Amino acid sequence: MGRAPCCDKANVKKGPWSPEEDSKLKEYIEKNGTGGNWISLPQKAGLKRCGKSCRLRWLNYLRPNIKHGEFSSEEDRIICALFATIGSRWSIIAGQLPGRTDNDVKNYWNTKLKKKLMVMGLVPHPNHRNSYSRKPSSQSLFSSNASYQSSNTLYQSSVPPSSFANNFHSFSPLYMTGTTPPSTLDFSSVMPNENPSSSSVTTDNSLLMNPSAYYPAKDNILMFGSEESPNSSSDGIKQEAVIGFQNCFPGTNHNNEVERSINDDQGFVATGYSIQGNDQVIGNNFWSEKLNEDFGETSLRYDLEDVKKLIIHTGSDFESPDSVNVSKAGEQAVYYF
DNA sequence: AAGTCGTGCAACCGCCTGCCC
DNA sequence: GGGGCAGGCGGTTGCACGACT
Known part of the structure; x- marks a missing residue:
């Protein structure tokens, strides 16, 4: 047996709201x-x-303080950052x-x-065949218990929404804002800075x-x-690559320290890291563990330079065979293992 | 001027979750 | 504990309108 409809479909009006309906609704709710x-x-x-x-109608159009019109570049940046972090959780964003x-x-x-973002090469085009990918291995992508939080609810689920997974894969390059501090967003690495004076957004928002x-x-x-640097070399070799790990919010703070996320x-x-030049990037979850081993469990922050050294020093020792030379400007890759 | 196409946005649909009984 | 209901949410649809041919 299907569930009862929320209203009598035959006796309700559908389609665009008339000004009269708007005023009735607004008047009633305000009163x-x-x-x-x-429902009633x-x-x-x-x-x-x-x-x-x-x-x-009320939430999207009639309630007070609704802002319509153009989104500012600040809003763009916030949307991009949050989309990269939490996916298409539009209500939270x-x-x-x-x-x-x-x-x-x-x-x-x-x-x-x-x-x-597609035009800028920061979001892979759906038909883009040139991105790196690798089949999921024995461990399912979402095999572990997922924990994610909306504005007021903590969800526990073994299988996050497929839409989230899809978006996460598609737009994961935006995860790698290697210069994203926790309280000050700096999207200069993923967005063109139309207004240099506003390249960072200060916020005391709890989510951020x-x-x-x-x-x-x-x-x-x-x-x-990777993204193409303005001074990218003529051979198309990327100038910057940023990597991030699951369960991490990659980023550095304004002291150029890599933030550790407490889970x-x-x-x-949590690690975030930006490398310059034609570096080969090798890594997996062991990277996180190596950080703990090498820099101590008790340390909440790691100096970015130490992380760089660690990557360079330990890269070839990783157990995973994954080794990628992200070489072309504008390409992104997502690896699963 | 008329037809076609593309874009933006309001609104709907259906699923999921939390709450209440 | 479980079933039903309402609210909330994300994906999708359809229409209006402007640009283009």
């Missing part, structure tokens, strides 16, 4: 509130609409942008921002302050990304 029950609200308000439709709705952010991403809390636990992913359950280390 009485939603009463915590959207349309009847009380004298509307022939589904409760869900009323809720959507919208929660970081005062006056914006999840629908707005979603539409903006799908119609403009994604294309913009503690991104690891929102980071889904996924094992055995190694991500590579009580699994004790992972």
Whole structure:
């Protein structure tokens, strides 16, 4: 038996809202509130609409302080960073942008921002055949218990939403903002800096302050990304590669230290790292463990230079055979093992 | 001027989750 | 503990409108 419909479909109006309906709804809610029950609200308000439709109209259009119009470059940067961190969790992303709705952010991403990033080579085109990939191995990508948090709810799931996985794979290069401090976002490595004075966004937002809390636990992913530097050499060799590990929020803070993410359950280390030149990048989860071994469990922060040395020093010793020379500007790679 | 195409966005659909009984 | 319901969310659709031919 299927579930009962939320309203009588035959007797509800669908399609665009008229100004009269808008004013009825607005007037009612301003006077009485939603009463915590959207289903019964349309009847009380004298509307022939589904409760869900009323809720959507109110949240996306009628409620106070809704911001319409162009997204600023600051908002662009926040959306990109959060998308890279948590995927298509539009409501959470919208929660970081005062006056914006999840629908707005979603539409903006799908119609403009994604294309913009594709053009820039920061998001692989769907038909792009030149990115590195490797089959998942014995350990399933999402085999471990995932833990990810929305604005007010902590979810525990063995299988994160497939949409998240897809997005995570597709746009993972944005994970590698090797210059992303926890409280100050600097997207200069992934976004063109249209306004140099605003290359960083200072925020005291809890999500940005503690991104690891929102980071889904996924094992055995190694991500590579590269972008073409303005002074890229003529042979097309990339000038920068940034790598990140699952369970980590890759980034450095303003002191050029690699942040360690505290994950009580699994004790992972958050690492972020940007290398210059034509470096060969080798790594896997052992990298995190090596950091602990070499720099101590108690240390909350690792100096970026030490991480660089460690990568160079221990790279060939990694147990994983994975070894990638990310050589072409603008290419990205995602490795699973 | 008319037809076609592309884009943006509001709205809908259906699934998932939490809450309540 | 489990079933049902409502809210919330992300994906998708469809329409309006402008650009282009």
